[in-house]
Amino acid sequence: MAKQSNQEILEISVECDTEAAEAVSELFNRYNGGDYDDDSEAGEASGGGAVVESIGFDDWGKPIDGQFRMWVKTYVKPGARGDQIRRQIEEGLWRLSLLYPIPEPQIRTLREEDWAHAWKKFYKPLRVGRRVILKPSWEEFTSQPDDIVVELDPGMAFGTGLHPTTRLCIAALEDIIQADDSVLDLGTGSGVLAIVAHKLGATRILAADIDPIAVEVTQENAERNGVPTGAGGVLDVQLGSVPQGMAGQFRVIVANILAEVLAKLFDAEYGYPPLAEPLAPGGVMVLSGIIDFRADIVEEAAQRHGMAVVERLQEGDWVTLIVRQA
Numbered sequence: 555m556a557k558q559s560n561q562e563i564l565e566i567s568v569e570c571d572t573e574a575a576e577a578v579s580e581l582f583n584r585y586n587g588g589d590y591d592d593d594s595e596a597g598e599a600s601g602g603g604a605v606v607e608s609i610g611f612d613d614w615g616k617p618i619d620g621q622f623r624m625w626v627k628t629y630v631k632p633g634a635r636g637d638q639i640r641r642q643i644e645e646g647l648w649r650l651s652l653l654y655p656i657p658e659p660q661i662r663t664l665r666e667e668d669w670a671h672a673w674k675k676f677y678k679p680l681r682v683g684r685r686v687i688l689k690p691s692w693e694e695f696t697s698q699p700d701d702i703v704v705e706l707d708p709g710m711a712f713g714t715g716l717h718p719t720t721r722l723c724i725a726a727l728e729d730i731i732q733a734d735d736s737v738l739d740l741g742t743g744s745g746v747l748a749i750v751a752h753k754l755g756a757t758r759i760l761a762a763d764i765d766p767i768a769v770e771v772t773q774e775n776a777e778r779n780g781v782p783t784g785a786g787g788v789l790d791v792q793l794g795s796v797p798q799g800m801a802g803q804f805r806v807i808v809a810n811i812l813a814e815v816l817a818k819l820f821d822a823e824y825g826y827p828p829l830a831e832p833l834a835p836g837g838v839m840v841l842s843g844i845i846d847f848r849a850d851i852v853e854e855a856a857q858r859h860g861m862a863v864v865e866r867l868q869e870g871d872w873v874t875l876i877v878r879q880a
């Protein structure tokens with residue numbers, strides 16, 4: 555750390571599964587996000603968001619049954635602001651515990667300088683799919699010739715590759731994307747799937763999200779990963795959803811959203827064009843974010859629009875459907 559300090563810092567830690575981890579990370583990023591600024595007064599600075607620690611992976615980055623464990627942590631500075639953040643986090647965790655089976659948070663005090671050097675070692679490159687590695691910017695990674703390395707830092711909310719639905723999409727894209735493909739990434743979040751699509755060979759990509767922060771973060775992540783954006787680039791990032799006036803323009807549509815939202819997008823219930831409209835003849839959809847017992851509503855919606863499920867991928871309770879014209 556730049557400044558000598560013997561200040562104490564509070565660590566809030568929750569052990570959870572990957573699904574709850576995404577929700578807990580979001581909570582920590584919301585109440586304790588931003589860069590960790592060691593130069594500001596005690597309690598003034600925000601604490602760097604969520605840090606994820608996990609153990610028990612095989613060589614391919616797949617969790618090993620019975621060995622896999624994951625903790626999401628955040629670090630809060632002492633002082634009035636810190637107390638407020640802690641209260642907000644504890645309240646938020648309590649609300650989340652009504653939705654997810656998460657244990658009580660473990661809270662302990664660390665010396666700040668111990669923490670500052672320690673935390674980065676826990677966020678490691680993660681192999682997702684066969685060729686794709688998601689890695690934090692400060693980690694070195696020796697890649698194999700065919701590897702695709704995407705740099706994504708935590709604290710950037712959604713789409714860190716932790717969630718099974720993102721992993722399933724990446725695995726599907728590895729099989730589907732061809733050279734010079736055109737791809738629509740709907741609900742792009744951090745831009746992870748758009749960046750992966752480009753690195754797999756796609757050269758015309760539209761990434762859209764209804765969340766302005768996602769649009770901003772995707773733009774940043776694209777630049778960081780050397781994906782040319784804007785006029786003359788390969789990636790266009792837009793605020794919104796299914797694009798207007800682009801009927802038949804994309805050979806691949808990937809959408810990792812939610813079963814209910816996907817079904818409504820098929821039927822144009824949000825006022826955007828129907829989901830199948832931008833798909834090129836003979837094109838393929840990768841639909842994800844679907845909890846298994848709701849897969850039928852997506853399948854039925856696809857059928858209403860002349861499409862059929864040709865493959866179903868599953869990890870835990872989550873399903874990804876590969877859909878083509880019937």
Ligand code: SAH
Pocket residue numbers: 712713714715719720723740741742743744745746747762763764765768794795796810811815819824
């Ligand atoms: N594609 C990323 C992020 C998925 S999170 C990944 O696979 O990891 C889902 C994203 O969909 C969120 O960023 C959310 O803002 C966005 N979203 C939700 N409803 C949407 C809609 N109707 N149209 C477009 N994006 C939507």
